[in-house]
Amino acid sequence: MKLKPSLDWLFIFVPLAILLRFWPGGISPTALFLCSALGIIPVAGWIGRATEALAARVGEGLGGLLNATFGNAAELIIGGIALSKGLTNVVKASITGSIIGNVLLVLGLSILFGGVKYKEQRFNRTAARTSVVSLSLAAIGLIIPTVFHFAARSSPAGWSPLMEQKLSLAIAVVMFLTYFCMLGFSLRTHKHFYRTAQGHAEEGNDAQWSRRKAVTILLIATAFVALLSEFLVGTIENVRHSIGVTEVFVGVIVVAIVGNAAEHSTAVIMAMKNKMDLSVGIAIGSSLQIALFVAPVLIFLSYVFGRPMDLEFTMPEVFAVVASVYILFQISGDGETNWIEGIQLLSVYVILGILFFYLPEPQHAAH
Numbered sequence: 621m622k623l624k625p626s627l628d629w630l631f632i633f634v635p636l637a638i639l640l641r642f643w644p645g646g647i648s649p650t651a652l653f654l655c656s657a658l659g660i661i662p663v664a665g666w667i668g669r670a671t672e673a674l675a676a677r678v679g680e681g682l683g684g685l686l687n688a689t690f691g692n693a694a695e696l697i698i699g700g701i702a703l704s705k706g707l708t709n710v711v712k713a714s715i716t717g718s719i720i721g722n723v724l725l726v727l728g729l730s731i732l733f734g735g736v737k738y739k740e741q742r743f744n745r746t747a748a749r750t751s752v753v754s755l756s757l758a759a760i761g762l763i764i765p766t767v768f769h770f771a772a773r774s775s776p777a778g779w780s781p782l783m784e785q786k787l788s789l790a791i792a793v794v795m796f797l798t799y800f801c802m803l804g805f806s807l808r809t810h811k812h813f814y815r816t817a818q819g820h821a822e823e824g825n826d827a828q829w830s831r832r833k834a835v836t837i838l839l840i841a842t843a844f845v846a847l848l849s850e851f852l853v854g855t856i857e858n859v860r861h862s863i864g865v866t867e868v869f870v871g872v873i874v875v876a877i878v879g880n881a882a883e884h885s886t887a888v889i890m891a892m893k894n895k896m897d898l899s900v901g902i903a904i905g906s907s908l909q910i911a912l913f914v915a916p917v918l919i920f921l922s923y924v925f926g927r928p929m930d931l932e933f934t935m936p937e938v939f940a941v942v943a944s945v946y947i948l949f950q951i952s953g954d955g956e957t958n959w960i961e962g963i964q965l966l967s968v969y970v971i972l973g974i975l976f977f978y979l980p981e982p983q984h985a986a987h
Contacts, residue, residue: 627885633659634844641851649858656852657878663844664694665882670838673829691906692914693842695879698849699918702875705853708929711918713871714879716762716937718910720972721876723755723944726884727903727951728965734891734899735959741896745955747806751904752945752952754802758911759945761795765932781930788931789923792916799912852878868934869976880906896957904948936979940972 637655640647671690675683695718702711734741765788772779829837856870877884883906891899915931922929933941947968951961 627662627665627882630658630662634663634848637848637851649855650862652851653855653859656848656855657874660694660698660845660848660852660878661881663841663848664879665885666837666841667693667845668882668886670829670834670841674831674834674838676828677831677834690838690842691883692879692909694845694849694882695876695910695914696917697842697846698853698875698879699914700921701846701849701853702856703918703922703927703929704925706927707853707856707867708922708927709867710853710856710871710875711929712931712933713868713937714875715910715915715918716933716941717872717876718880718914719755719759719907720872720940720944720969721880722883722903722907722910723948724965724969724972725877726880726887726906727900727948728962728969729884730887730891730896730899730903730962731957732959732962732966733888734894734896735957735962737892738894740956740958741891741894742956743896743900745952747897748900748904748952748955750805750810751901751908752949754798755904755908755911755948756945757798758795758908759941761791762911762915762931762933762941763938764791765930766935766938769932784930784932785928788919788929791931792919795912796916799908799916802908802912865977866979866981868937868979868981872937872940872976873973900952904952934979936975940975943968943972 633655637652637659640652640655667690671686675686677683678686695714699711699714702708702714731741765784768787769779769784772783852875856867859865860867860870883902887899887902890896890902919929919931947965951957951965
């Protein structure tokens with residue numbers, strides 16, 4: 621029997637993390653952080669599989685909604701737990717990190733690995749463009765509170781956190797509603813745009829799980845993600861101080877990669893099977909879900925926890941999102957990719973990673 625590399629190998633870290641957490645005397649927080657992070661990856665993958673199996677059973681419309689909700693369960697759970705502990709900066713950084721991670725890292729790796737195998741790969745230009753335009757809209761929504769801050773600060777009335785929270789809440793509602801319009805567009809009125817991508821998606825689901833099995837796995841996996849996220853978030857402070865990285869770096873790079881890892885691997889595998897439509901769909905779709913669905917939901921949750929969060933990001937984060945969307949717009953225009961475009965996307969991601977690594981903590985960390 622030939623061993624195939626699989627994310628499931630990382631399951632070993634789940635019991636390890638639990639052991640480290642409850643070991644009397646406590647072992648290094650950094651080890652717990654790493655084990656929790658690696659443990660979340662395969663469990664999030666199982667959430668994805670169970671969701672897909674369930675979606676295939678309940679029909680397209682509801683299936684799409686299920687995919688949207690549970691497709692980002694890991695990010696939502698990590699974000700929710702971080703919010704409840706007051707780590708607002710980490711949560712905001714993980715939103716931007718997920719967007720740039722999907723656009724630059726996931727798509728970059730997919731295009732590179734696919735491009736090494738096939739000289740040129742084509743994808744559905746119309747579907748990609750529609751999604752990229754929606755992503756641009758989402759980027760605008762995320763930039764406005766920062767623009768507001770700078771504009772209001774110079775006016776006589778001045779800037780107040782309360783105004784900013786109200787503004788962010790209003791924008792979150794608009795983005796949330798736009799997301800459902802996008803779902804209706806892709807699943808109902810203009811399905812034909814997305815047909816090729818959907819066709820490939822059906823093939824992947826070879827083993828049909830029963831509805832009960834899918835629901836059981838979904839619930840168990842979600843519980844484990846919640847448990848491991850609790851460990852992960854609980855050790856962020858210690859790890860930051862011991863390694864000497866900022867909250868923004870942890871959010872933008874580490875938390876974002878952990879939350880999205882399962883989707884990342886699917887996108888790369890599909891590209892290597894020359895199913896570029898599906899890879900592009902996963903990368904752009906995932907960014908869209910983060911911006912239009914996860915970000916607003918986290919804003920609503922922050923009110924539930926009594927710690928209202930705003931959508932004001934640091935200037936480097938705003939720049940990173942805008943730059944990513946701009947490059948994506950350039951690349952998605954011609955409907956074909958080759959390996960050098962993958963390298964270009966990855967190099968931008970690495971450059972931004974270096975920026976966030978050296979970036980000092982923002983002054984308004986307390987607010």
